[in-house]
Amino acid sequence: MKKSQANILYWLATMAAFTSCGSKDKSQGPYNIVYIMTDDHTAQMMSCYDKRYVSTPNLDRIARDGVRFTNSFVANSLSGPSRACMLTGKHSSENRFFDNSTCVFDAAQQTFPKLLQKAGYQTAVVGKWHLGSLPTGFDYWEVIPGQGDYYNPSFITMQQDTIVERGYLTNIITDKSLEWIDKRDKQRPFCILIHHKAVHRNWLPELKYLNEYEDTTFPMPDTFYDDYEGRVAAAEQEMHILEDMDIIYDTKMLKDDVETHYKGAYLSFIGRLTPEERAQYDEAYAPIIKEFYEKQPQGKELAEWKYQRYMRDYAKVVKSLDDNVGRVLDYLKEQGLDKNTLVVYTSDQGFYMGEHGWFDKRFMYEESMRTPLVMDLPEGFDRKGDIVEMVQNIDYAPTFLELAGVDVPDDMHGESLVPLLKGESPKDWRSSLYYHFYEYPAEHMVKRHYGVRTDRYKLIHFYNDIDEWELYDLQNDPQELNNLYGKEGYDEITKELRAELNRLQEQYKDPTRFSPANDRDAAR
Ligand code: CA
Numbered sequence: 025m026k027k028s029q030a031n032i033l034y035w036l037a038t039m040a041a042f043t044s045c046g047s048k049d050k051s052q053g054p055y056n057i058v059y060i061m062t063d064d065h066t067a068q069m070m071s072c073y074d075k076r077y078v079s080t081p082n083l084d085r086i087a088r089d090g091v092r093f094t095n096s097f098v099a100n101s102l103s104g105p106s107r108a109c110m111l112t113g114k115h116s117s118e119n120r121f122f123d124n125s126t127c128v129f130d131a132a133q134q135t136f137p138k139l140l141q142k143a144g145y146q147t148a149v150v151g152k153w154h155l156g157s158l159p160t161g162f163d164y165w166e167v168i169p170g171q172g173d174y175y176n177p178s179f180i181t182m183q184q185d186t187i188v189e190r191g192y193l194t195n196i197i198t199d200k201s202l203e204w205i206d207k208r209d210k211q212r213p214f215c216i217l218i219h220h221k222a223v224h225r226n227w228l229p230e231l232k233y234l235n236e237y238e239d240t241t242f243p244m245p246d247t248f249y250d251d252y253e254g255r256v257a258a259a260e261q262e263m264h265i266l267e268d269m270d271i272i273y274d275t276k277m278l279k280d281d282v283e284t285h286y287k288g289a290y291l292s293f294i295g296r297l298t299p300e301e302r303a304q305y306d307e308a309y310a311p312i313i314k315e316f317y318e319k320q321p322q323g324k325e326l327a328e329w330k331y332q333r334y335m336r337d338y339a340k341v342v343k344s345l346d347d348n349v350g351r352v353l354d355y356l357k358e359q360g361l362d363k364n365t366l367v368v369y370t371s372d373q374g375f376y377m378g379e380h381g382w383f384d385k386r387f388m389y390e391e392s393m394r395t396p397l398v399m400d401l402p403e404g405f406d407r408k409g410d411i412v413e414m415v416q417n418i419d420y421a422p423t424f425l426e427l428a429g430v431d432v433p434d435d436m437h438g439e440s441l442v443p444l445l446k447g448e449s450p451k452d453w454r455s456s457l458y459y460h461f462y463e464y465p466a467e468h469m470v471k472r473h474y475g476v477r478t479d480r481y482k483l484i485h486f487y488n489d490i491d492e493w494e495l496y497d498l499q500n501d502p503q504e505l506n507n508l509y510g511k512e513g514y515d516e517i518t519k520e521l522r523a524e525l526n527r528l529q530e531q532y533k534d535p536t537r538f539s540p541a542n543d544r545d546a547a548r
Contacts (some may be wrong), residue, residue: 054213055402055427056365057140058205058352059420061110061217062345063103063152063224064385066375067396069342077242077377078339082350086369087398091407091445095414096397097457097477098373101385103154104129105462106372106395106417107219111135113421113436116460117534121155123463128156134433136421137161140215143430148204151197151219158184164204168193172221174228174341175296192230194222194341198348202355215424218352222345223375225383226273226286228293229340231301234308236343242335244328247503250380254507255494257471257486263376263384265334266327268468274383275333276309277316331378338377353400366427367400368420379503386470388459388484389504393477399445407447414457414479415441437532455479458528464488474534476525483509483521495521 067073071080072087099109100116108121112135121127137147138161146163153159153167158180166179169186177193178186179200189196201218208214229236252259262268271277273286297305312333321329349369356362374394376382385392395417401407418438425432426440443450460474471492475484480499486492495509495518508514528534 053364053402053404053427053429056213056361057215057368057424057427058356058365059215059217059368059424060220060349060352060370062220062222062369062371064373064375065223065342065345065371065396066373066377066391067394068374068377068391069223069338070396072398073396077335078237078342080342080346082346082353083369083398085350085353086367086400090367090398090400091409091411093397093399093411093415095412096370096395096416097393097414097459098395098417099457099459100461101373101387101392101459102461102463103152103372104156107153107155110372110417110420111137113418113432113438115418115437115458115532115534116462117532118435118437123466124154125463125466131155131157131160134435135161136424137215137217139425139430139433140428143428144212145428146208146212146214147216148201148214149217149219150201150204151217152221153219166200167219168221171224173293173296174221175293175301176298177296192344194220194230194344194348197221198351202352205355205359205361213428215428220345220348223338223341226290226293227334227337227341229337230344231304233340233343234305237336237339240336240339242332242339244331245377245379247379247505248327248331248381250505252380253505256490256492257473258380258387258389261382261387261468261470263382263386263468263470265330265378265381265383269330269334269383271330275330276337277313278309279313279317327381334383335377362400363403365400366402366424368397369399370397370417370420371395372417384468384470386461386463386468388461388473388475388477388482390498390502393459401445405445405447407445411441411444413444413449413453414455414477415439415444416457456524456528458525458532458534460534474525474529476521476528478521478524481517481521483518483525485525 069078070083071078072084072092098106100106102124104124105116105121108119108129112119116122121129141147141161147161148164149159149162150166152172159165166181169178169180174193176188176190178188180186197220201216270284270286272284273290294305356365373385374392375385376391379391419441422432422436422438422440423442426442432440455478457477462472464472471486471490472488473484473486475482482496482498484494493509494507495514496504497508
């Protein structure tokens with residue numbers, strides 16, 4: 025049920041009355057929203073989802089005290105597009121931010137922060153923005169330019185100045201966010217988006233964690249040596265740990281007489297460190313570099329060496345992130361804000377931790393279509409534990425609006441998660457998800473594709489310069505190694521999934537369905 029805007033005015037009046045007579049607000053709402061989103065942080069590297077690799081005690085606190093979504097997905101597994109889906113509650117086809125390389129977000133369009141602001145909320149965003157245009161709909165914003173820097177990072181302020189801060193980005197984003205919450209007008213509810221760059225490539229650790237995980241040998245994922253049989257697009261990507269991971273930029277094996285494609289970028293990143301910091305950084309990597317160039321591993325040995333380097337650096341960056349999520353949770357508790365605040369933790373998509381031999385994201389396969397999602401709920405929402413319904417990042421906008429008592433506009437594609445947070449299991453909850461990835465040709469060379477995922481099956485169409493379909497039975501083949509498309513016995517399910525795909529493309533007004541390649545295929 026949608027609440028009318030009148031509710032928020034009532035809440036505001038109630039809250040003001042409580043505050044003025046000094047008693048604590050026990051009413052349901054107005055609810056504050058603290059939305060923490062990281063970049064490329066995958067559920068495999070979060071111990072409340074997966075205990076194989078790292079421990080994330082603070083992230084786990086959110087899941088333990090609140091809810092964990094076990095079927096959480098994105099609509100387009102890439103930074104900017106994911107952010108646009110989240111802000112608008114719409115698929116890329118309607119928010120028009122299709123890819124990072126050619127698009128600028130139309131900042132004039134409807135977003136949930138604008139609607140919350142109109143309803144009396146104080147709104148803020150701090151950290152990664154990555155949408156080409158400047159933030160709109162926020163009382164306060166301070167964002168990093170583009171991908172930003174981990175070390176001594178620059179920020180763009182609301183005055184459109186660029187300032188440089190000292191320290192590690194994950195800590196600074198948290199500092200700025202808590203400062204804003206502290207200084208807000210305490211008479212009105214707030215919504216802050218804390219957007220980390222962490223855990224994005226090239227995984228530069230906080231200096232105090234440079235030596236963490238160095239004694240850990242991570243287990244290899246089952247599909248590390250995937251041969252991509254029956255999967256053309258999977259065979260042609262450029263996100264392979266052995267073949268595409270840059271030995272300097274990604275694995276930090278800096279050497280004067282070794283040149284790589286991204287060496288210059290790497291030097292500029294670590295060039296931001298002060299001489300003292302740089303000395304500390306170099307000291308940590310020096311013995312690893314020495315051993316690497318002495319041994320010069322090749323083939324399988326090199327692939328596994330790169331995998332371990334990747335896992336260790338990624339895990340170090342997660343550690344700082346987990347610390348900082350803990351700081352936010354502690355702060356909210358100290359301030360008594362935990363009672364009436366929804367805390368959301370998610371990422372802009374999942375990521376490959378060596379599955380299929382890969383790093384990066386983009387594909388509609390499980391590891392990158394999924395994204396972690398845990399929430400600590402305000403009082404009045406008793407739901408605990410796992411929520412199994414399929415949810416997508418287009419659902420966040422309607423959820424926050426309903427929670428704030430604001431009408432959800434009809435043109436939003438997402439569904440409010442509020443009924444699920446109340447412990448309801450709506451019978452008519454969605455039974456399929458739509459996905460579309462557009463960025464090709466571009467970095468990592470993942471072909472354009474769209475598809476539909478149900479509880480059990482996934483149908484994907486790779487198009488543009490190829491015309492390949494893939495079908496997976498997720499129940500029997502959760503690692504998506506066996507492409508069943510065109511195989512005997514799968515005609516009926518393929519037909520059903522194609523009909524569902526067409527229905528979703530019509531619903532979301534996605535014109536790709538009408539491209540010549542698809543018409544040709546549909547006519548077969
Ligand atoms: Ca990302």
